[in-house]
C-alpha cells in the first residue's frame with residue numbers, strides 16, 4: 120500500500136514561503152496531477168516528497184511510514200526529472216542499471232530487468248548509446264525506464280513531457296497513461312499543461328502561490344472551481360470572470376455591471392449572490408455555456424465582438440461587455456464579424472458566482 | 485558583365501584574405517619566437533663544450549653528442565647525483581602540491597558551488613584576495629612565517645606556499661565546473677539509491693574530471709617552474725629544486741653551456757609529457773567548460 124500523505128507541509132526559502140501548509144492524500148495507485156502557474160511551488164512540493172530538500176514544517180508519510188528524516192534512497196520512490204537528468208557519461212544500459220547496482224542486485228538480475236524495461240519502452244536498440252546521442256523523445260523514454268526498472272512504490276514526475284514537441288507529447292501522454300493502467304503504481308505528476316492533467320489524472324491538485332487551492336477529480340475541479348483562481352486557471356480557454364454588483368429589485372436579484380448592462384438571476388443564483396459578504400460578486404461563465412444572439416432578447420446583455428478566432432472545430436469569439444472581455448465558443452459556421460454588436464445570454468444553470476471580497480465560490484445556502 | 489562579377493568578387497574577397505594572411509604571418513612569427521630558443525637549447529645541448537663557445541656559432545653541431553645527457557643522468561658521478569636529486573626534489577614538491585591541492589580544492593569548490601552557508605560569499609572572495617597582489621609581495625612575510633614555523637629549508641615550506649598561490653585558481657576553476665553540472669544529476673543519483681557522498685563520487689567526480697585534470701596541470705607546472713620562493717626558502721644544496729639547482733650549476737660550472745642546456749631540456753620534459761598526455765582533457769576543460777544537457 121503506497122499511500123502518500125502530506126500534512127501541513129511548509130517550505131521556506133528565507134522569508135519566501137514556497138510551499139504553504141499543504142495537506143493532501145494521494146491514494147494507493149492513484150495518479151495525481153499537480154498543476155499551477157510557474158513558480159507556484161510544484162517542483163518544491165515534489166522535491167519535498169522525494170526528500171531532496173529539507174522541510175521547514177509538516178509531515179510526509181509514504182506507505183504508512185513517516186519519511187521526514189529518510190534519505191531519498193530509502194523512500195522507495197523513483198523520479199523523472201524535467202530535464203531527464205540522465206547520466207551523460209554513462210550509456211543508456213548503464214543509466215538503467217545504475218539504480219539496480221546501487222541496490223546491490225546480482226548482475227544477471229540487473230541484466231534481465233534492464234532488458235525487460237528496454238523492451239517495454241522500445242529502446243532496446245539504443246542501449247549502447249550515450250544520452251547525448253538520443254533525441255528528446257528517446258531521452259524521455261530512458262528517463263522513464265530508469266524509474267521503471269526498480270518498480271518503486273511511488274513515481275514522481277516533474278513535467279516529464281514539457282521538453283517534447285506537441286505531437287510526441289500527445290503520444291507519450293497516452294503511453295504514460297497506459298503504463299499507469301498496467302502498473303497501478305501511485306503517481307504524482309507535476310505539469311503546467313492542464314490538458315495533461317485532465318486527460319491522465321485521477322485527481323488534480325491546483326496550486327497557486329504555495330497554497331493548495333483545490334484537490335479533486337478533474338471533472339469536479341472543472342465543474343465546481345472553489346475560487347476565482349481555479350476558475351480562471353482551469354479550462355482552455357479559461358472561464359471568463361466579470362466583476363459585477365448585486366442589486367435587489369423587489370424580490371428579484373439582479374447583477375449589474377459598472378458598464379451599465381444588467382440581467383436578472385434565477386432564484387437559486389439570487390440566493391447565492393445574496394450570501395456574498397458584500398454586494399460585490401464575480402460572475403464566471405465558461406465559453407460553452409454562453410450563447411450569442413444577433414438581436415436583443417430578454418435576459419441578454421449587449422456587447423461588441425472584439426476578436427474572432429477560428430480553430431477548426433469551434434470558433435472562439437472574444438466579446439467586449441463594456442470593459443470586460445468574455446470568451447464565447449461558436450459553431451464554425453456561425454456568421455460573426457469583429458466589431459459587430461451582439462447580445463450574450465448567460466446559462467443560469469451553469470454560471471458561477473464568486474464572492475467579490477474573498478474570491479471564494481458562492482454556494483446556495 | 486563577366487568582368488564586372490569577377491572584379492567585384494575579387495574586391496569582396498580581398499579584405500578577408502588579407503586579414504587571414506596577416507593572422508597567419510603573426511602566428512608564424514609567434515611560433516618562431518617561442519620555438520627558436522628551444523631549438524637552440526636542444527642544439528646547444530648536443531654540442532661539445534668547445535663547439536658551444538665558437539664564434540661564429542655552429543648552427544648545426546659538427547659532432548653531435550649525447551654525452552651531456554649521459555653525464556646528467558648517470559648517478560655514479562657527482563653532477564648526475566646532484567641533478568637527479570634536484571629533479572627528484574622538484575618532482576616531489578610539485579606532485580605533493582598537486583595532490584594536496586586537488587584533495588582540498590575539489591571539496592571546497594563543490595561546497596562553494598552547491599551549498600549556501602553563512603559567510604559563503606565572503607569566504608569565496610577572500611580566497612581570491614591573494615590573487616590581487618603580485619606573488620613577490622608575500623616573499624618576506626611568508627619567509628618570516630616559515631622561519632617562525634621552523635619550515636625554512638624544508639620542502640614543506642614550498643608546498644605550503646605553492647598551495648597558497650595555486651588553490652584560489654583551482655577552486656575558482658573547479659567551482660565553474662560544478663556550477664555547470666545540473667544538480668538534478670545528483671538528485672537523480674540519490675533517488676536511485678546513492679548516498680550524497682556516493683552521488684558525488686560516482687556521478688559528479690567523473691563529470692568534473694577534465695576540470696580536475698586541468699587544475700592539476702596548472703598547479704603541477706606552477707610548482708615545477710617556481711623560482712623565487714624556492715631560491716629564498718631553500719639554502720641547503722641537497723633540498724634544492726631544479727630551477728634553483730640548475731642556476732647553481734650555471735655558476736659552479738660557469739661556462740658549461742651544453743650541460744646547462746641539457747639540464748634545462750630535461751627539466752622541460754615532464755611538463756611537455758604531461759601536456760601531451762592530458763591535453764585532450766585540458767582543452768575540453770577550457771573550451772567546453774562542462775556538460776550541457
Ligand SMILES: Nc1ncnc2c1ncn2[C@@H]1O[C@H](COP(=O)(O)OP(=O)(O)OP(=O)(O)O)[C@@H](O)[C@H]1O
Pocket residue numbers: 132135136137155156157158159160161162163164311
Ligand atoms: N533554491 C531556492 N532558493 C530560493 N527560492 C527558491 C528555490 N527554489 C525555488 N524557489 C522559489 O520557490 C518558488 C516555487 O518554486 P518551484 O520551483 O517549486 O516552482 P514550480 O511550481 O515548479 O514552477 P515551474 O512551473 O516554473 O517549474 C518560486 O517562487 C521560486 O522562486
Ligand SMILES: [Mg+2]
Pocket residue numbers: 161162163277
Ligand atoms: Mg518546476
